[in-house]
Amino acid sequence: MGRKIWVFDTTLRDGEQVPGAKLNLYEKVEIAQQLKKLGVDIIEAGFPASSQGDFDAVKAVAEKVGTTGDIMITALARAVKADIDAVYHAVKYAENPMIHMVLGTSDIHVEKKFSKSKDQILQIGVDAVKYAKTLLPQVQYSTEDASRSDFEYLWKTIEAVMRAGATMINVPDTVGFAEPEEFGEMIFKLNNRMKNLDDSVLLSVHCHNDLGMATANTLAAIKNGADKVECTINGIGERAGNAALEEVVMALKTRSTIYNADTRINTKEIINTSRLVSSFMGLDVQVNKAITGDNAFAHSSGIHQDGLLKSRDAYEIVHPEDVGLDDMELVLTARSGRHAVKNALEKLGFSNLSTDEFEGIFEGFLKLADAKKEVYDHDLYVIVESYYEKHDASHKNATHYSDQFFDIEDLQVVSNTSFPSASVKVRKGNEVLKASAVGSGPIDALYSAIAEITSMDVKLVEYNINSVSRGKEALGKVKITIEHEGEKYMAKAADTDILKASALAYMNAINSIVVAKLTPVMN
């Protein structure tokens, strides 16, 4: 067990500063509940002075999430009495409330933003801390733009606000200007001086990602004595965002011999938390985002897939199970090789293929993979079937798998405000099935028509669309999760026509249900 690092989550405050990410009271409370389950030590729930809505939301978080367990609830204030009062009145319901205040220390802030002298700003900060201390025992002081501040003035401010009663000192790299080695040195010096003055005061850092170094700077600070880190889920936040909680936490865990520091984060809740934040805030996670991106545990190239099948540690440093995912994903593409395709076939029950059979099937796989982005399990069944039809029609395994899968032949969707409707034509083997439906919107109508054709009891759990490229030829990429008989099935599809992409994704998910119901055929 290494040194304890406090995790201060600011998803609901700095994260919510992302344009369009604003949350309502219920969403804030739900995310706060999930953050508590994740095991963060402190939740910064908002900026109560900014609006009545945010005041109410912070208060609701304090009342509903902050009254049990040892979690601390805080919110942000300027060094202004009205802001401090607003924080106090919103967080006071929590068992462990804290007032967080911010005031700049760089020359740019002092001279250009405030048009005051350094002494005047220092005094405003000290007075604000003294006032906050009359309200609550826990007060955090953030020296905004610390990384661009004159070091001795920064220290003079920290020393003065510590003497005034601040219990946590947060050193922000407000504009993501810091560099890990330089930031580490600054934290090392501050930590020495702070611990000499009062070792009960926690030293914290808050790093922004403008140069892509937020996580690196946060880790450098931990190495150099920081006790606490401020982070957000998925790294969201003002401009390029903040240090991502999941990256800092998993780096400490994965490289524990370097950092010798632990958080009390329950890492198995990371993915759940990431998905909740992403869906409530309407912010997609970049696919290649470390830890929480869709591709973080997906492997698509043959050499990697072969290596992983031989030994997971060949290409896996973080185990997907550790962050709450079921398993790694081996995506079959035209860059996959024989080992991965054989492994996928074996999982479907095609385990005793002769070399000739496998090579024939692999050839079929490559042909399809060159024409498609990804090859799914139901595609493999069809490849196997067409191989046997061509090479050994009498073969006992040449069952008509394709009879069981659904294929979109045509669709028409009418989108208007009062009566969105859809008609679809689907092929199932030799049968052509048609249905029409109305819905609350075009996608709902489309999915209702498909559901009628497949006669499956399916619930849409998640629907996500984003654009893969720009311009007229932009691809709409749809990712959906559906539920059938208590099991979840995820599928994707892409097309320049977003309605077609939506239909194909749904069909791929339905075909995954069909695959799950097919009994393995060759043993």
Ligand SMILES: CC(=O)SCCNC(=O)CCNC(=O)[C@H](O)C(C)(C)COP(=O)(O)OP(=O)(O)OC[C@H]1O[C@@H](n2cnc3c(N)ncnc32)[C@H](O)[C@@H]1OP(=O)(O)O
């Ligand atoms: C680095 C950070 O992320 S800090 C947090 C940033 N988050 C936010 O700003 C979100 C919430 N903010 C708000 O809702 C509003 O900006 C409010 C309520 C705080 C203030 O609103 P307004 O009174 O309309 O002022 P406005 O935002 O236009 O300007 C900021 C004012 O605060 C002053 N100010 C800025 N920072 C501080 C500070 N840390 N302490 C004291 N005063 C400050 C500015 O000098 C300016 O004052 P002025 O009007 O005398 O020139």
Ligand SMILES: CC(C)C(=O)C(=O)O
């Ligand atoms: C309020 C402080 C910590 C902040 O968000 C910043 O300086 O970036």
